[in-house]
Amino acid sequence: MNTLIPQYMNKFQCIGSKCEDTCCSGWKVIVDEKTYRKYRKTNNPILKTDFQKKITRQRSDKSSKNFAKIKMKENGDCSFLTDEKLCGIQLNLGEDYLSDTCSVYPRIINAVDNSIEKSASLSCPEAARVALLDSRKMEFETKIEDSRSNYIVKKIMTQKSSTDEIQLYFWDIRIFSINLMQNRDFSIEDRLIMLGIFCNSLKNIVTQKKYVKIPNLISDFSIHINNNEFKKIFEIREKNTKIKLALCEELIEYKVDLGIRNKRYLECLNEINDALLIEDVISKEEKYNKAYNDYYTPFMEDNEYILENYVVNYLFKSLFPSDSMNVFDSYIMLTVHFSLIKYHLIGLSGFHKKLNEDLIIKLIQSYSKVVEHNYLYLSKVLNLVKENKMNNIAYMTILIKN
Numbered sequence: 001m002n003t004l005i006p007q008y009m010n011k012f013q014c015i016g017s018k019c020e021d022t023c024c025s026g027w028k029v030i031v032d033e034k035t036y037r038k039y040r041k042t043n044n045p046i047l048k049t050d051f052q053k054k055i056t057r058q059r060s061d062k063s064s065k066n067f068a069k070i071k072m073k074e075n076g077d078c079s080f081l082t083d084e085k086l087c088g089i090q091l092n093l094g095e096d097y098l099s100d101t102c103s104v105y106p107r108i109i110n111a112v113d114n115s116i117e118k119s120a121s122l123s124c125p126e127a128a129r130v131a132l133l134d135s136r137k138m139e140f141e142t143k144i145e146d147s148r149s150n151y152i153v154k155k156i157m158t159q160k161s162s163t164d165e166i167q168l169y170f171w172d173i174r175i176f177s178i179n180l181m182q183n184r185d186f187s188i189e190d191r192l193i194m195l196g197i198f199c200n201s202l203k204n205i206v207t208q209k210k211y212v213k214i215p216n217l218i219s220d221f222s223i224h225i226n227n228n229e230f231k232k233i234f235e236i237r238e239k240n241t242k243i244k245l246a247l248c249e250e251l252i253e254y255k256v257d258l259g260i261r262n263k264r265y266l267e268c269l270n271e272i273n274d275a276l277l278i279e280d281v282i283s284k285e286e287k288y289n290k291a292y293n294d295y296y297t298p299f300m301e302d303n304e305y306i307l308e309n310y311v312v313n314y315l316f317k318s319l320f321p322s323d324s325m326n327v328f329d330s331y332i333m334l335t336v337h338f339s340l341i342k343y344h345l346i347g348l349s350g351f352h353k354k355l356n357e358d359l360i361i362k363l364i365q366s367y368s369k370v371v372e373h374n375y376l377y378l379s380k381v382l383n384l385v386k387e388n389k390m391n392n393i394a395y396m397t398i399l400i401k402n
Contacts, residue, residue, distance in 0.1 A: 039055060121368060134305075182312060199328050275347050
């Protein structure tokens with residue numbers, strides 16, 4: 001099938017037991033019906049009994065994709081994970097015996113019209129490295145690939161047969177958004193603010209169902225950006241740091257209350273706590289601003305492409321704006337992710353008295369695994385933002401800029 005990929009996907013390859021984390025721990029492992037039937041039929045002396053004991057049928061929300069699940073160990077590891085951090089099923093039976101979930105990860109597969117799109121979740125350390133650490137702008141290419149799996153996350157139609165009229169302009173919105181986020185004439189924060197203003201205007205068009213205005217909106221915004229007409233908005237200063245810190249801490253505390261098992265992310269949180277939150281004669285705002293000025297900013301001045309790549313990958317893999325009836329909600333979630341990652345990195349830089357690629361990969365990878373894959377938590381985050389009446393461009397600007 002025609003498959004659109006970011007070019008970093010050509011470089012990605014699982015590094016197996018060399019990986020500093022494992023995809024076989026920390027979440028549920030779903031088994032599709034086809035794979036489950038293969039497991040039940042195997043005569044492999046090592047795995048036959050284990051399949052019967054360690055895989056159970058789903059009792060609720062059952063489907064051909066969500067047919068069974070693997071029992072996890074008390075420490076959160078998959079029951080088939082070996083001491084060498086390798087998959088016991090693949091070692092004994094081969095890759096063809098992996099479930100859809102396991103064979104696809106960390107790839108994310110979407111369908112746009114009659115084409116497939118394939119990108120990667122950055123919850124995999126190696127995927128995070130190849131996606132984020134290339135200083136060149138992320139580029140995309142179309143390849144002809146065999147479709148090994150039908151594990152499609154999202155599917156949209158952009159043709160006249162679409163029941164959602166805004167999807168007729170999906171590619172216009174998408175190309176504009178990605179081009180904006182790769183416009184290095186502006187800081188990554190300023191680019192995100194301009195995207196927010198655009199999404200807010202787009203939301204108003206959708207609400208009024210005046211979809212034919214979308215091309216003119218894109219054209220007008222392109223002119224405004226080229227003429228640097230958003231300059232006054234960009235001049236917001238750190239006077240609202242306290243608001244950002246309060247919201248970030250509340251969101252993180254809420255996640256901690258729900259439970260976190262990933263050791264890498266917990267290590268990051270402990271270091272951030274030591275750097276920013278432990279009571280001292282110096283306030284946390286002062287600690288935060290010092291870490292931002294002394295360690296975070298000097299590194300990001302030359303390496304801002306890392307955050308750019310994160311945002312562009314997020315836009316692509318999520319088919320942004322995926323929820324066409326709530327365009328600004330999609331933008332809010334992007335902003336929350338960006339702001340939390342920035343908060344974490346500033347805290348880590350304060351603890352280590354430096355910032356480097358290894359710290360960034362550790363944080364973004366573990367954050368993605370703990371937060372981006374937890375859809376229940378993310379829905380509660382969005383509700384929290386709305387309940388506190390922060391779902392507007394003014395608050396999003398505070399979160400981004402400070």
